[in-house]
Amino acid sequence: MSKIALTAEDMEVLNSKIGLKHLLANKKIKLEKVLKNARHELKFRAIQEELVKLQLWVIANNKRVLVLFHGGDSSEKSTIIRKILSHNNPRHFRIEVNLPKKDGEVKDDYYFRKFIEKLPRAGEMVFWDRSWYNRALFEPIGGLCTQEEYERFMEQVNNFDKMLVDSGIILLKFYFTVSPDEQEDRFEELTKSPLHRWKAERWTSASPKIFKKYMQHKAAMFEKTSTDFAPWVEIDKDTREEELIAAAEHILKHIPYKK
DSSP, X not given: OOOOOOOHHHHHHHTSHHHHHHHTSSSSOOHXXXXXXXXXXXXXXXXXXXXXXXXXXXXXXXXXXXXXEEEOGGGOHHHHHHHHTTTSOGGGEEEEEOOOOOTTOOOOXXXXXXHHTTOOXXXXXXXXXXXXXXXXXHHHHTTSSOHHHHHXXXXXXXXXXXXXXXXXXXXXEEEEOOOHHHHHHHHHHHHHOTTTHXXXXXXXXXXXXXXXXXXXXXXXXHHHHOOSSSXXXXXXXXXXXXXXXXXXXXXXXXXXXXX
């Protein structure tokens, strides 16, 4: 066991149910890591209580909330979404995923149509794991849209976002950036996991080839589509816990549920 001087606050954390869970999680105990993980979980528990209050406010006031999550594979957007909503009422939220078009699928002349059909209803929150902004990032790089379709999207998307906001929808747009060192650590972790190895195979085959183009498209997206009414919020925390807390805190800060 690591030899560190423990404060009264440290002892309180370690003796809590959450502290004991982390203390007993591994045979080899590293107190610094145990305390860090326990503090993160305790902090997020308090945040989850506020997220429940937020949802009750959304329901009671017939509000509509729309949150977009973007970032590379290493940002683990789906995990963050699930944890943010883990204690909320599933009857009043939806998680949507914008998957790449399948070969042979008929294209809709109006790109935004399928997203309009899935907008939040009164009293509902909708979280998109990649949204219509795939057309600004992945689709042009992967050959899933033409250059003309990409340029048309970039001309129209601000008006689309403005339409949503003007209709009363609370729109938040997150982009998660992970440092190269953290990406490497997460990739190594995936390759060692028999349950998640398939994610690593997809990641390695694509990322080195598209990184430069992707960064150019990301910069263009930020420059042209981060507006006063729907700005991009970039979260560049390295650890999963910090990413999760930063996103949840931003949601709580920018939705006036306490008023």
